[in-house]
Amino acid sequence: MSLTRRDFARRSAATGAGVALAGSVGALATAPGALAATDTADADEPAGRHGHGPDHGPGYGPLKDDPAGILALPAGFSYKVITYSGKTRLESGEFTPSNHDGTAAFEGARGTTLLVNNHELAGARADWPHPVPLAEGLVYDPGAAGGCTVVEVRRGGEVAEWVGIAGTATNCAGGSTPWGTWLTCEETEDKAGTYGFTQDHGYVFEVDPYDRRAHHAPKPVKAFGRYAHEAVVIDPRRGHAFLTEDASGPNGLLYRWVPPHGFKHGRGRLASLADDAGVLQAFRCFDSGGRFVDDLSRATRTGTVYGVDWVDVPDRDARSVSTRKQFKDGEVTRARKLEGMWWGDGGTYIVSSYARDESPEQHDGQVWFYDPGRRTLTLKVLLGVNPDPSRDGAFDGPDNITVSPYGGLVIAEDGEGVQHLFGATERGRTYPIARNDLNLGTEEEPEYSEFTGVTFSPDGHTLYANIQTPGIMLAIRGPWKRQR
Numbered sequence: 001m002s003l004t005r006r007d008f009a010r011r012s013a014a015t016g017a018g019v020a021l022a023g024s025v026g027a028l029a030t031a032p033g034a035l036a037a038t039d040t041a042d043a044d045e046p047a048g049r050h051g052h053g054p055d056h057g058p059g060y061g062p063l064k065d066d067p068a069g070i071l072a073l074p075a076g077f078s079y080k081v082i083t084y085s086g087k088t089r090l091e092s093g094e095f096t097p098s099n100h101d102g103t104a105a106f107e108g109a110r111g112t113t114l115l116v117n118n119h120e121l122a123g124a125r126a127d128w129p130h131p132v133p134l135a136e137g138l139v140y141d142p143g144a145a146g147g148c149t150v151v152e153v154r155r156g157g158e159v160a161e162w163v164g165i166a167g168t169a170t171n172c173a174g175g176s177t178p179w180g181t182w183l184t185c186e187e188t189e190d191k192a193g194t195y196g197f198t199q200d201h202g203y204v205f206e207v208d209p210y211d212r213r214a215h216h217a218p219k220p221v222k223a224f225g226r227y228a229h230e231a232v233v234i235d236p237r238r239g240h241a242f243l244t245e246d247a248s249g250p251n252g253l254l255y256r257w258v259p260p261h262g263f264k265h266g267r268g269r270l271a272s273l274a275d276d277a278g279v280l281q282a283f284r285c286f287d288s289g290g291r292f293v294d295d296l297s298r299a300t301r302t303g304t305v306y307g308v309d310w311v312d313v314p315d316r317d318a319r320s321v322s323t324r325k326q327f328k329d330g331e332v333t334r335a336r337k338l339e340g341m342w343w344g345d346g347g348t349y350i351v352s353s354y355a356r357d358e359s360p361e362q363h364d365g366q367v368w369f370y371d372p373g374r375r376t377l378t379l380k381v382l383l384g385v386n387p388d389p390s391r392d393g394a395f396d397g398p399d400n401i402t403v404s405p406y407g408g409l410v411i412a413e414d415g416e417g418v419q420h421l422f423g424a425t426e427r428g429r430t431y432p433i434a435r436n437d438l439n440l441g442t443e444e445e446p447e448y449s450e451f452t453g454v455t456f457s458p459d460g461h462t463l464y465a466n467i468q469t470p471g472i473m474l475a476i477r478g479p480w481k482r483q484r
Contacts (some may be wrong), residue, residue, distance in 0.1 A: 012409040032085070036068050048256070058483055071470070072435040077478030079434075082159055082464070083151055085130050085471030090149065091162045095272075098130045100466035100473055102173035102231065102340075102400060103453030104182050106209050108247040112289055113153045113457050114209040115464060116164055116182035117473060118171035120452075124195040135163035140205070143196040150209050151473065164207040165218050169197070172246070173231035173340055173400060174204075179266050182207045183221075185229035187246055189322060192273025194420070201225040202318070206270050214268065220334060221258060222275040222465070224257050225316040227323045231400075233342040233348045235372055239265055242348050242370065244338035245324060248358050251295060251334035253282040253324050254350065254370075256310050271356070275317065282323070283311035284447040285333040285377060291417035296352055296366065304379040306333075308370065335359075336365075340412070344403035347371045349380070351398050353414065364396035364415065381409075381424055389417030393432060400452050405460035406481045412465060414450035421451050421465055425452035425483045434476060 071079050085098035098358025101118040102358030108114040121289040123129050125145040148171060165184065170189035189202045203220030212428040224232070230244040239259045242264035245252035254348075258279045259265075285293040285306035293306055314326050325332070337353035352366040356425075365383035370376070386396035404410045408425045410433065434451075441447030450471035456463055463476040 003012055003467065010328070011407040013302055019286060022420055057431060057432070058425045058429045060481075061476070063432055063435050066437045070436075070467075071474060072437050073476065073478065074105070074433075077434075077476060078463060080117075080157070080475045082153060082473040083149075083161055083473050084473075088159070088161070089144070090133065091160055092133060092135070094133045095130050096161060096437075096471065097147070098131045098469070098471040100471040101171060101452045102175075102184070103178035103455050103466060103473070104370075105455045105457050105464060106176070106180055106182075106189055106373050107458040108152060108210075109154045113462070115151040115153070115455075115473070116184070116207050116209050117149050117151055117453060117466070118174060118184055119146050119148065120172050120187070120468070121147075122170040122188060124194075132153075132166045132168075133163055134166050135214065137216045138163055138165055138179060138218065138439050139167035140165065140220070141167040141169070141197055141201070143198050144199065144201065146171040146186070146284075148182065148207050150212075153475070162212065164209070164212075165215060166206055167199075167218075169201040173244075175232040175343075177206075177234050177235070177265070178236040180210065181209075181267060182209060183232045183234075185232055185243075187228045187230055189226065200226065202228065204229055204232060206268075208267065208386070215271070219271050221270045221273065222317060223270075223273045223277040223280070224254060224282045225323055226315060226318045227317060227352065228252065230339050232314070233341045233343040234265065235343070235348075238372060239263065240372065240375070242341065242350075244341055244350060246337055246339060247322075247324055248336060250324060251336045252337060253332055255313070255323075256281045256283065258374070275294050280313045280316040282309050282313055282332045283377075284309045284331065292330060293333050294329070295334065295355075296368070297355040297361040297363060299379045300363075300382070302379050302382050306377045308375045308377050339399045339403040339414075342401050342403050342409075343351060345369070346373065348405065348408065349401055350377075351401050351411075353397050353399055365398040367398060367401065367409065367411070381430075386415065386417075389415055392418045392435065395420055395422050395432075397450075399450065400454050402456060404452050405456055406480050408455075410454050410463065410469070412451035412454040414452070419448045419449070419450055421454060421463075423483060431483075433463070434465070438467060438472075440469065 029243045063072040083096045095118040101120040107112040128145045131145035147166040152160045168189040174184040208214035225321045228247045230246040241257040243255040335352045336355045336406040350368045367381035399414035400412040413420045417434040453466040
């Protein structure tokens, strides 16, 4: 059933035209065009490469350089390296695979934490020195290098790691399920015959961190469609899946999968779905005046609210035409770099990482909140274009995201230049949590990899995050506090 203009106007009025806050995260709104440095640095003392000014704002104070050259943190915080590609090893003896990406944490037995870690390895398997090992029975396509590992962090700090799924490609983000599994997403549309692949790619696969053999002979969830997947969340009440697409030419889409009548989610049940089960749909937004919105970059003020309708995807398996290209102009709403998602506060937070010439308006990051009950999409965070990414203090290019148990959001930066983990408070202010100090370039031309896989441990005491290249999983602990 479509959401009529009258319905949307009534709901907008009931929520103060979208300005009223939804859930614990609140507005999460930086001022339009503002940069994060204005939230953390003193107005009379600009932030430098290694500092963020006096500690009088939100967060935990300035970041301190790391003598080991890996991770800068505020005073009182510490980190531990959990896995390191090419250095740590799996239980089977191979090195930890490289290119860590999306991650989720699960409560294990006897005080352990289980983390499922994507490895974003694209193209030919032979191109990667540390691909995901082809563990017997867990391989989808022996020609592909990607997949997931499961990392068990035990009491006392002991770590074990094993393969969760192998032979998938470009495993970027994904999402945890209400029933305690991980959905890993392939950010590619490569078909069999490309790069030596024996299978088509661009699918979602389920990985069970508790059962090493749960997904023997992996089967993609084709009902979710084949495209450049980024992230996925499951609505625990309605059973809908929401999925982002990171693509351009044209810009990507936000999708919704509606399960077939009578389908009940649970462990292993996605594998039982027919390839055409349920309905895959793309979103179509309109403003409070009922006017169609062609691209999310049109929103240049936080608090902007759009109504959302859903349009069926004609060919979800994209046999000849990519799913996003199956719609004419005016049929669906697009957005550049639709990235991380996280379920919280009765809806899903959705990242659009940046927009440039391929979009109507330019920005360096948006975070939206979709309320499935009201069918509204509200702009919560807006980062202006960063004029100097090499200078520490400003944030750009949000990617992976999580809802913090201490209020607000924690966001992994995948922008240009300096890379951070940063937070956004309920009152809309941003602050640094960590900075990647691992320089992959030279002193004259430094290069820093993006952060990925940001997620809290089940008890909320540890923040896990990855440096994607070369592939380092980190556990961060410190004096966490409620951000107000």
